[in-house]
Amino acid sequence: MSKFKSIAAVVPVAAVVGWLGFTFWQAYQPAPVRMQGQIEAQQYNISSKVPGRIEQVLVRKGDDVSQGDLIFTLLSPEIDAKLEQAKAGQEAAGAMAEQAEKGARSQEIAAARDQWQKAKAAAALMEKTYQRVDSLFKDGVMAEQKRDEAYTQWQAARFTERAAYQMYAMAKEGARDETKRAAAEKARMAAGAVAEVEAYAADTQVKSWYDGEVTQVLLHAGELAPQGFPVVSVVDMEDAWAVFHVREDNLKNYNKGAQFDALIPALGNDHHTFKVTHVAAMGDFATWRTTDATQGFDMRTFEIEARPLKPIEGLRVGMSIIVE
Template sequence: MSKFKALAAVVPAAALVGWIGYTFWEAYQPQPERMQGQIEAQQYNVSSKVPGRIEQVLVRKGDKVERGDLIFTLLSPELDAKLEQAKAGQEAAGAMAAQAEKGARSQEIAAARDQWQKAKAASALMGKTYQRVDNLYKDGVVAEQKRDEAYTQWQAARYTERAAYQMFEMAKEGARDETKRAAIEKARMAAGAVAEVEAYAADTQIESWHDGEVTQILLHEGELAPQGFPVVSVVDMNDAWAVFHVREDKLKKYNQGAEFKVRIPALGELKYSFKVSHVAVMGDFATWRTTDPAQGFDMRTFEVEARPTQPIDGLRVGMSVIVE
């Protein structure tokens, strides 16, 4: 009986000593470290390269959009007016090019020919007149001055005839090759101006360039949208990643390509696999965490990006990511 009493006294004492020993052992074990990051995703701003008044916004927050979906439209009467001006300039340049290519009209050629014939007839008349005056001068009837005047008038009529003939030939030949080429290039320039304005006008119908979810609508119908100002923001959660700030003494565990498990509290207790996709090449001071004085130097942190190895349902921007 005494043996049982002694055993009953020893067992609790041994249990107490064991519990105290285990407690001391556990207290001196290194505590697991916890690192917190957050989810980020690629964000796109949908804007227009031309200013205008927003005519209609066709999406709402939370809508899923795909590349090519119409997001919003702009109303810009100024662009319509510029397009009309550009088209009128194109028509005028085209007409000038056609005129240069076709050359003078038949009536203009006929008129130039008639001017040449007129000058030719006058030159012939002045030549005969000079011959008569020259004969009279030789007979001593007229003075030498009269003969010189007749000769000068004859020469002038000959020059006039030649000039009229050159004008007639030029009318038949049409515009110079350089003039034709210049007119064609002006027509091309006018066509380019029309294409430019048409491109701006087409940009009043703004489509999404990416798949994603609408997160913000910054301007609404009737408001003025400046050039390049974001009207709708789209986030692509299929292009999401986690961002951590890792102390340099722990950085060797997070080389590019390394995989590790994380917990996302917003999604429950499940753990997800992430893979390091980028490590910043430049570090920063860890101002948010006390540096261990025993290290003897200031710790820096490096930004590390890691992407999920598999798509995660329910993932949202800003969710906390815990690594233990």
């Protein structure tokens, strides 16, 4: 009976001693490192490269959009007017190029030929007149001055005939190759101007370039949208990641490619696996602490990014994420 009493007396003492030993052991263990980060995701601002008045916005906050969906439209009478000007210029340049390619009209060629024939007949008449005056001069009937005047008129008529013939030949030949090429290039330049204005006109119908969820609608129908000003913001939660600031004495555990489990309190007690995809090349003192003087340096922090290995349902931007 005394043996059982002794054991009964020893057990509480042993329990107390064990508890005290565990407490002292736990007190001297290093405290667990807890890091808190937040969720971020790729965000896109949808804007127009041309200014204008918003005609209508076709989405609201919370709407899911897909690539190619029409987001908003702009009303820009100035672009419509410039497009009409550009098209008119294209038509004019095209007509000039066609005219240069075809050359003179048949009526113009016939008129030039008639002018040449007229000048040719005048030159023939002046030649005969000179010959008659020259004969009279040789017979002593006509003064030398009259003969010289008749000769000058004959030569002038010959030059007029040659000039008329050159005009006729030029009309038959048509425009020079250089003129045709210049006219064709002007037509091509005008077509480029039309294409440019059409591109601006097409940008009044603004579509989404990405899939995502609408987070902000900054401008509404009737308001003026400056060039490049964001009208609608879209966030793609399929392209989400976690951001942490890791102290350098713990950075060795978070090299690029390392995996770890993390808790997202907003989504319950389940842990999710993340993979480090980026480690900042430069540290900072955004969150720093002074170390003991014997260690000789202060702790820097490095920003890391980690992406979930599997999609996480219900994930939102700004949610806290905890790693121990």
